[in-house]
Amino acid sequence: MAEPAIELVGIDKRFGAVHANRDIHMRVEKGTIHGIIGENGAGKSTLMSILYGFYQADSGEIRINGQATRIADPNAAIALGIGMVHQHFMLVEKFTVLENVMLGVEGAPLLKNGISKARAELKRLEREYQLDVDPDALIEELPVGLQQRVEILKALYRGAEILVLDEPTGVLTPPEADHLFRILEQLKSQGKTIVLITHKLREIMAVTDNVSVMRQGAVVATRKTEETTVEELAELMVGRRVLLRVQKGEAKPGDIKLSVENLTVRDSRGVVMVDDASFTVRAGEIVGIAGVAGNGQSQLIETIAGIRAAVSGRVLLDGQIIDITGAADPGELRDRGLAHVPEDRHHMGLVLAFEEYENSILGYHDDPLYLNGPFLDLEAIKADARKKIEKYDIRPGDPRLKTANFSGGNQQKIVLAREMERDPGVLIIGQPTRGVDVGAIEFIHKRIIEMRDAGKAVLLVSVELDEIRSLSDRILVMFAGRIVGERDSDADEGELGLLMAGVEHKEAAE
Amino acid sequence: MSQPFAKLPAWADYGLLPLINLIVAFLVAGLVVLLVGESPIDAAVLMVKGAFGSGDGVGYTLYYATNFIFTGLCVAVAFHCGLFNIGGEGQAYIGGLGVSLVGLWLGNFLPWWLTFPLAILASALVGALWALIPAWLQAKRGSHVVITTIMFNFIAASIMVYLLVGVLKPAGSQAPETRVFAEGGQLPGLGWLLNLVGLSMRSAPLNVSFLLALVAAFLVWVLIWRTKLGYEIRTMGFSPKAARYAGISELRIIIITMMISGALAGMMALNPIMGAQHRMQLDFVAGAGFVGIAVALMGRSHPAGIVLAAILFGMLYQGGAEIAFDMPNISRDMIVIIQGLVILFAGALEHMFRPSLQRIFYRLGRAKNRTAAAAIAGGNQ
Numbered sequence: 001m002a003e004p005a006i007e008l009v010g011i012d013k014r015f016g017a018v019h020a021n022r023d024i025h026m027r028v029e030k031g032t033i034h035g036i037i038g039e040n041g042a043g044k045s046t047l048m049s050i051l052y053g054f055y056q057a058d059s060g061e062i063r064i065n066g067q068a069t070r071i072a073d074p075n076a077a078i079a080l081g082i083g084m085v086h087q088h089f090m091l092v093e094k095f096t097v098l099e100n101v102m103l104g105v106e107g108a109p110l111l112k113n114g115i116s117k118a119r120a121e122l123k124r125l126e127r128e129y130q131l132d133v134d135p136d137a138l139i140e141e142l143p144v145g146l147q148q149r150v151e152i153l154k155a156l157y158r159g160a161e162i163l164v165l166d167e168p169t170g171v172l173t174p175p176e177a178d179h180l181f182r183i184l185e186q187l188k189s190q191g192k193t194i195v196l197i198t199h200k201l202r203e204i205m206a207v208t209d210n211v212s213v214m215r216q217g218a219v220v221a222t223r224k225t226e227e228t229t230v231e232e233l234a235e236l237m238v239g240r241r242v243l244l245r246v247q248k249g250e251a252k253p254g255d256i257k258l259s260v261e262n263l264t265v266r267d268s269r270g271v272v273m274v275d276d277a278s279f280t281v282r283a284g285e286i287v288g289i290a291g292v293a294g295n296g297q298s299q300l301i302e303t304i305a306g307i308r309a310a311v312s313g314r315v316l317l318d319g320q321i322i323d324i325t326g327a328a329d330p331g332e333l334r335d336r337g338l339a340h341v342p343e344d345r346h347h348m349g350l351v352l353a354f355e356e357y358e359n360s361i362l363g364y365h366d367d368p369l370y371l372n373g374p375f376l377d378l379e380a381i382k383a384d385a386r387k388k389i390e391k392y393d394i395r396p397g398d399p400r401l402k403t404a405n406f407s408g409g410n411q412q413k414i415v416l417a418r419e420m421e422r423d424p425g426v427l428i429i430g431q432p433t434r435g436v437d438v439g440a441i442e443f444i445h446k447r448i449i450e451m452r453d454a455g456k457a458v459l460l461v462s463v464e465l466d467e468i469r470s471l472s473d474r475i476l477v478m479f480a481g482r483i484v485g486e487r488d489s490d491a492d493e494g495e496l497g498l499l500m501a502g503v504e505h506k507e508a509a510e
Numbered sequence: 511m512s513q514p515f516a517k518l519p520a521w522a523d524y525g526l527l528p529l530i531n532l533i534v535a536f537l538v539a540g541l542v543v544l545l546v547g548e549s550p551i552d553a554a555v556l557m558v559k560g561a562f563g564s565g566d567g568v569g570y571t572l573y574y575a576t577n578f579i580f581t582g583l584c585v586a587v588a589f590h591c592g593l594f595n596i597g598g599e600g601q602a603y604i605g606g607l608g609v610s611l612v613g614l615w616l617g618n619f620l621p622w623w624l625t626f627p628l629a630i631l632a633s634a635l636v637g638a639l640w641a642l643i644p645a646w647l648q649a650k651r652g653s654h655v656v657i658t659t660i661m662f663n664f665i666a667a668s669i670m671v672y673l674l675v676g677v678l679k680p681a682g683s684q685a686p687e688t689r690v691f692a693e694g695g696q697l698p699g700l701g702w703l704l705n706l707v708g709l710s711m712r713s714a715p716l717n718v719s720f721l722l723a724l725v726a727a728f729l730v731w732v733l734i735w736r737t738k739l740g741y742e743i744r745t746m747g748f749s750p751k752a753a754r755y756a757g758i759s760e761l762r763i764i765i766i767t768m769m770i771s772g773a774l775a776g777m778m779a780l781n782p783i784m785g786a787q788h789r790m791q792l793d794f795v796a797g798a799g800f801v802g803i804a805v806a807l808m809g810r811s812h813p814a815g816i817v818l819a820a821i822l823f824g825m826l827y828q829g830g831a832e833i834a835f836d837m838p839n840i841s842r843d844m845i846v847i848i849q850g851l852v853i854l855f856a857g858a859l860e861h862m863f864r865p866s867l868q869r870i871f872y873r874l875g876r877a878k879n880r881t882a883a884a885a886i887a888g889g890n891q
Contacts, residue, residue, distance in 0.1 A: 307754055331757025340755070348755045351748045358741070363756035365741055374737050 003066035005030040005162050005193040006051070011060035013046055020046040022218040024060070028162075028210075033184060033194045035204040035225070038214030039237055039437040040408055044197045047214070048164050052084050053077040064162075083155025087167040089147050093140040097133050097150050098122060101157050118157075125156050129186055144292075145176035152183065163187065164195045169203060173292045174465065174497035181207045201230045202466075213237055238438045248449045251473040254283035256319075257457035258304070258338075258426045263313035263324070265299045265481075273299040275481035276313075281426065286448065286458040288472030289483075290465055292500055296481035297461045298343055301428050304459070305340040306330040317426060331366055339419035341412075343430030343461065349415040350403050357385035357399035360418055388417035393443070409440030416447060426457045433467060445471060465496060518864075518871055524815070528808065528856060530863050532822075535855035539848040546839045553833055553840070560832025561825035565704050567832075569714025572700075573786065575817075575824030576716075577795075579723040580778035581802025582820050583730050584771045586811040588655075590734055591767040592747035597644060597659025598775040599799025600666030601637040605776025607670075608632030609783045610678065610688055610790040617695020625694050629784055630722065630777060637776015638769040640666065645768030649761040655768070663799070674792050687791040697785040715786030723781075723820075726774060727813035733770070743767050775799060804853040807860070819856075826852060 006028040013021040020043045028034040038044050049055045051062065053071040061068050064080050071077050077084075091100050102118040122135050131149050139147060148168060155163055165184075169177040184194055184207055196208060204211050205225060212222045213236040221236050258281040265274035274296045281287045289297050302308040304315055309326025317338055322328060330340070342348040350359050361370050361381055370381050385399040392413045394406070403411060412432065419427065432448065433441045448471060452458050462468050468475055469489065477485045477499040485499045518527070540550030561571045581598040588595035612629040620628075644658035674686040683689075697717040704711045734740040746753040746763045753760060782794045801823055808822070809815030830845035855862075 305755075306757075329757050329759075330755060334757065342755055344751070347749055348751045351745055351752050353748045354744075362745065362752065365738055365756070371738055374739065375732075376736055376738060376741060378736075 002030055004028055004063075005065060006195070007063040007066075008047075008051075009061040009063065011047065011050060011057045011062070013050060013055065013057050019217050021050070021057070022216075024219050026212055026219055026222070028193060028195060030065075030193055031188060031191050032209040033188055033196060033207055035208035035211040036195060036197045036214060037199060037201065037204050037211060037233060037237060039199060039439075040435055041437065042214040042237075043217040044214055045166065046217075048084070048166060048195070048197060051077065052082060052164065078158050078160075081159055081161035083152075083158060083160025083163045085148065085151045085155060085163065085165045085168060087170060089151055091139045091147060091150060094138065096136050096138055097142075097153075098135040100139060100150055101135075101154050103154075105158060121157060122153065125153055129156065129183070129190065131156075131183065143176075144171045145173075145179065148172070148180065149183070152187075160192070162193045162195065164197070166197045167199070168196070169198065169200065170463075171293060173501045174493065175501050177203070201233050204233065205230060215239055234438065240439075246445045246449065246470045248471075249453070251285045251452065253285040253473070254455060256280045257283050257317070258459065259314075259316040259319075260300075260304065261314040261316070263300070263303065263315065264311045265296070265303050265308060266311050267299065273481050274303065274310075277478075277481075277483050278313075279476055279483060279486075281457040281459050283425070283457050284452060284455045285473040286452050286460055286471055288460045288462065288468035288475045289478055290468045290475055290496055290500060291463070291478035293463045295478045295500075297463075297478050298430065299481075300478070301340070301343070301430050301459065301461055305338065305342075305428055306333045331363065334363055334422070334424075337425035339422055339424035339427045341415050341419050341427070341429040341432065343434070345411055345415050350411060352402075352404040354403050355400050356389075356394075356403055356406070356414060357382045359403050359414055360385040360388055360399070362418065364418070364422065388414075388421060391421070392417040392447075407437070408435035409437045409444075412436050412444065413440065416444060420447060420451060424456065426459070427451055428459045428461075430461045432460070432462065433464065434462075465493065465500070469493070469496070518868060522867065522871065524810065527860075527864060527867060530867070531855045531860065532852070534863075535852045538855070539851045542844070542847060542851070543840065546844065548837050548839050553837065556833050556836055557825070557829030559829075561829035565701075565709035565711040566714040567828060568704060568709055569700075569711040569716040570828040570831075571821065571824040572720055573714060573716045573781070573824070574827040575820040576720040576723045576781045576785075577778050577798040578801050578805045578820035578823050579727060579817055580774055580781070581799050582805030582809060582816040583726055583802075583813065584775040584778075584799075585802045585806035586809070586813070586816055587730060587734070587743075587774060588767060588771040589806060589811045590740075590747045591743045591763060592750070593648070593764065593767060593771075594656050595641065595644075595659050595768060595771045596656060596800070596803060597641065597662050597772070598778075598802045599795055599797070600659070600663035601640045601772040601775035602778040602795045602799050603663075603666045603670050604640040605633040605637035606779040606783055606790050606794060607673070608634070608636035608776060609779045613691040613695030613784055613788075613790075614688060617691040617693070620694045622694055622697055626697060626718070626780075626784070629695075629780055633776040633779050634773035635776070637779075638773040640776070641768045641772025642765065645765045648768075649764040667793075671792065674790065678790065685791075687787075688789045691784070691788045695784060696788045697780070715782075717781065717785035719777075719781040719785045722777070724817065726777065727817050730774070731813040739766065775802075804856070807853075807858075808856040822852075823849070 004027040008024050008026040011021050011024040024047060036044050046055065050057050053073045053076050062071060069080060092103065098115065098118060101122055102114060107114040107117065119135060126132055131153055133146055133149055133153065139150065168180060172180060188194060198204060208225045210222060211225050211228065211233065212219050213233060214220065215237060261278050263274055263277045264272065267273050277300060291297050299308060303310050303324055306322065306328035307330060310324040315322040315324050317336055322333065346352060351362065370377055382399050389397045389399065394410050394413045394417065403414065406414065429448065432444050436444065448458060460468065460471060472489050475487045475489060475491055475496065476483050477496060479500060479502040484502065487496060543550040543553045561567050581602060584598045585595060609629050609632065612625055612632045616625045616628060640662065644655050644662055647653040647658050648655045678688045679686060680689045697719060700716045700718060700720060701711040734744065742758045742763055745756060745758060746760065750760065778798060783790050805816055805819040805823055808819040826849050830848065833840050834842050834845055
């Protein structure tokens with residue numbers, strides 16, 4: 001057998017008390033697509049950062065094409081033919097595609113020669129791998145799918161033979177993701193080696209040849225993709241059996257609790273973010289809003305929650321108008337029974353520098369329950385926090401611990417406990433499981449269903465289409481600020497994907 | 511993974527690290543002293559002796575510290591809200607107006623223990639109002655407080671020159687200062703306090719506003735960590751988005767915080783005016799507003815830390831004056847250099863030694879774990 005493209009031998013890495021990578025052995029064969037799957041914090045990104053020279057391993061060896069090497073920094077990795085496509089693109093928005101591709105490898109102090117050479121090389125790459133992008137387009141004017149293509153071109157331009165993609169589909173619509181997978185197949189057929197890091201099982205099954213599962217810093221298994229199943233991989237990831245499908249009964253929709261009429265919202269630059277949106281949410285149902293990130297979902301729920309101002313339209317809570325001029329007091333809306341789990345829990349839902357118990361009252365700190373005149377009743381607050389910790393199984397169960405030291409899943413539980421335990425009539429939830437490990441996802445989904453069954457109106461926004469489909473009783477699809485369609489919970493995934501990509505008009509014409 | 515190093519235990523974070531910073535600052539200052547041809551050891555002895563060696567030394571040290579506690583608290587309260595109020599200098603200066611009006615007028619017929627609370631109120635009010643305008647501009651118009659408060663320092667200075675030269679100066683006098691307050695406008699000294707510890711104070715101006723400063727420090731602690739308002743201030747300071755989400759009005763919190771901050775600065779004026787000079791002189795603040803920034807930085811915006819840092823700077827002022835007096839090669843400006851070094855190492859370069867200290871603690875922790883593990887393994891055999 002040929003030498004493997006990458007061989008990791010006993011890679012070990014610690015950050016203080018955190019053992020991020022434990023004695024990792026991995027072989028990535030040449031000309032294959034190798035998946036690495038694991039929960040958040042399983043050590044995938046650390047491992048790839050070691051491979052790309054961002055970190056040095058404490059011990060162990062990296063062999064590229066059979067040669068033991070030391071990768072001191074990303075330049076060394078690039079020289080070895082390793083290219084990385086980061087989860088968050090490293091592109092200069094105001095530069096053209098060409099300028100971005102040649103950034104850092106201009107070749108000479110004067111750009112003139114470099115540009116024409118780069119243009120020719122870019123043409124060749126585009127032809128060879130069928131990666132069509134206009135070299136003179138500005139990055140900020142390209143859709144994310146194409147921006148990602150530019151990232152891939154950047155790596156290839158630097159002579160990458162091994163391409164590492166870190167969570168590449170997080171920002172893509174399903175059709176864009178499919179397109180990416182075709183590109184990866186194409187690259188593979190040209191002899192490139194691809195490492196695909198993801199936490200989505202479906203993607204692993206769709207494109208990879210081999211898959212390594214990581215858990216708590218260690219590789220717990222490596223399988224040939226065709227010889228494994230989604231269920232087995234999920235179990236390996238979490239270390240126990242997981243229910244992938246949410247179990248729920250029929251919805252029993254009641255009265256209209258929340259009603260949005262012709263809502264239009266602009267951002268600070270005046271760009272229309274929500275365009276004439278109308279819908280209702282009834283008691284005892286979950287309405288899911290599907291859409292690719294950045295299509296106005298965030299602005300929509302922030303407006304309803306009283307955080308952002310609308311240009312026009314009406315929002316009614318229990319038939320009573322909500323002030324959406326931007327002067328609304330989110331505290332007053334809470335009193336009226338509207339709870340909000342924000343998308344951005346790090347900056348909005350929590351104050352990470354606070355101790356856990358301080359966050360357990362954020363937004364409800366006006367409640368006389370927690371106060372003694374102008375003073376905080378610390379004993380009452382802590383007792384309350386302990387109750388929530390117990391009920392929501394928040395770990396570690398210490399109300400005095402700084403919130404930043406909790407894992408993503410436990411941080412989310414702190415927010416959920418705070419908002420759900422108030423017994424609100426309407427619950428708005430943004431990205432309930434973003435950055436949350438599989439075990440906690442199961443728990444959070446169960447709680448959301450319980451809220452519905454208790455007769456609450458739930459408005460759910462998520463960029464994970466699977467999540468929307470498995471939780472929602474009705475699905476609204478948002479594209480470019482507009483609600484472009486409503487479907488039942490058993491809607492076809494392909495159809496939703498097309499709606500999310502904004503191709504509903506053709507259908508309507510048919 | 512976001513925490514590449516072991517967390518320091520609290521005693522190392524709040525005690526050891528500032529101590530290391532301070533030692534390095536003094537070592538570098540010692541080099542400077544060496545450079546101008548004086549003995550650093552003699553200078554150090556002179557400084558400590560000058561600051562703490564006599565009743566008057568202690569009296570002066572604590573007198574200066576009183577100023578710095580007020581201005582340090584002023585900066586710290588605003589810090590907790592994410593605001594950088596560098597207008598303490600001007601707020602304290604203008605605050606002198608409140609003190610002087612009470613001292614000049616009510617001092618004539620009320621005893622000090624009645625004028626004192628009224629002067630506290632007046633100085634706090636004037637200081638707060640002077641901070642209100644930048645606060646309003648920040649909250650309503652987004653004009654950055656750093657810019658506006660520093661501009662207001664200049665405005666305050668100009669107004670005070672105008673008033674002291676033209677309005678408040680007694681007729682016939684050549685000095686830009688008010689007349690001396692009547693007895694009711696003079697605060698009693700704290701000589702008895704020093705007598706308790708066996709020191710005697712003759713000329714030092716330490717007075718009851720020192721006790722007021724300690725009370726203010728305690729009240730700031732209560733405000734920040736024990737009240738709903740403090741909770742809202744800290745939420746705003748850490749994350750304005752979270753504050754918006756929680757229904758905390760940005761306008762209200764910024765204005766209230768800045769007014770508290772300005773009030774604390776304004777109260778600083780009590781110490782030199784009613785406590786020491788018994789009249790208002792030109793430029794009585796003398797940079798204490800800016801030292802307050804260093805004090806707040808060094809004290810980590812915690813009242814206890816601020817009191818300690820303020821005493822340290824009081825020592826530098828008092829001991830520094832002694833050095834300048836006794837060592838011919840060391841001028842007043844050299845003392846400013848030494849103070850600057852302390853600010854640099856203790857404030858601005860605060861995190862310089864943190865990574866190495868964390869690494870040391872991490873190694874220690876690991877070694878301990880290893881020996882513990884070895885002991886267990888040994889026990890199993």
